[in-house]
Amino acid sequence: MESAVANSAKLKIVVVEDDSNIRLFLKEALENQLGHQVVGEAATGTDMVRTVLALEPDVVVFDIHLPHLDGLEALRQIYQTRIVAAVAITADRDQSLVNRATEEHVLAYLVKPVEVQHLGPALQVAWARFEELSSLTAENASLRQTLHSRKIIERAKGVLMKRHRWSEADAFRRLQRGAMNRRIPMVDLAQAVLNGEEVDLGP
Numbered sequence: 360m361e362s363a364v365a366n367s368a369k370l371k372i373v374v375v376e377d378d379s380n381i382r383l384f385l386k387e388a389l390e391n392q393l394g395h396q397v398v399g400e401a402a403t404g405t406d407m408v409r410t411v412l413a414l415e416p417d418v419v420v421f422d423i424h425l426p427h428l429d430g431l432e433a434l435r436q437i438y439q440t441r442i443v444a445a446v447a448i449t450a451d452r453d454q455s456l457v458n459r460a461t462e463e464h465v466l467a468y469l470v471k472p473v474e475v476q477h478l479g480p481a482l483q484v485a486w487a488r489f490e491e492l493s494s495l496t497a498e499n500a501s502l503r504q505t506l507h508s509r510k511i512i513e514r515a516k517g518v519l520m521k522r523h524r525w526s527e528a529d530a531f532r533r534l535q536r537g538a539m540n541r542r543i544p545m546v547d548l549a550q551a552v553l554n555g556e557e558v559d560l561g562p
Contacts, residue, residue, distance in 0.1 A: 370396070375433075404432065408437055415443075438464065445463075466484065519534070
C-alpha cells in the first residue's frame with residue numbers, strides 16, 4: 360500500500376452493496392465527483408472477502424446488511440489476513456449496531472441515504488484514522504495488535520461510561536491518565552477494567 364495520502368489524493372476503493380442502483384451511485388460519486396478509483400465491486404459478504412483480499416484496496420466502502428455473510432463478519436474475516444480502511448453504510452440507526460461496527464474496527468460510518476457531501480468526509484476520516492493506526496506499527500508488533508488494543512480500550516470505555524455515567528471523552532481521559540500514573544500501557548489498564556478488577560481512576 361502507498362504511504363501517507365493527502366486528502367485530495369486518489370484512493371483505491373472496493374464498493375460492496377447488494378442494491379445495484381446504490382452501488383452504481385457510489386461508484387460514480389467516488390470516481391466522477393470525488394476523484395478516487397473504484398478497483399472492484401461486490402454484492403455479497405462472501406464476495407466482499409474475496410474481492411478485498413484479491414485487489415488489496417486502500418478503502419472498502421460496504422453495506423453492513425449483505426446477503427450470504429454480514430458485512431461486519433466479512434470485515435472480521437478480511438482482518439485475519441490484512442487490514443484495510445473500512446467505511447460502513449447502513450439504513451439502521453440502532454446504536455448497538457454502531458457499537459458493533461466500532462468494535463470491528465470500522466473507521467467511519469454512514470447512514471442511508473448516502474449523500475456525496477457526506478461520503479467525501481467519511482473517506483477522509485477513515486483514511487486519516489487508518490494512517491494514524493499504521494504509524495503505530497513501529498511501536499507495536501503489528502497493526503493487527505494495535506487494532507486489538509483499540510478494541511479493548513473501546514470496550515473498557517463503554518464499561519466505565521455505563522458504570523459511572525461518564526462521557527466517552529471523560530472515560531478515555533481517565534484511562535489515559537490512570538495508565539500514565541501507573542506507568543503501564545493503557546490497554547493493560549483497560550483489560551483490568553474488563554476483568555472486573557477494582558481500578559481507582561480518580562475523581
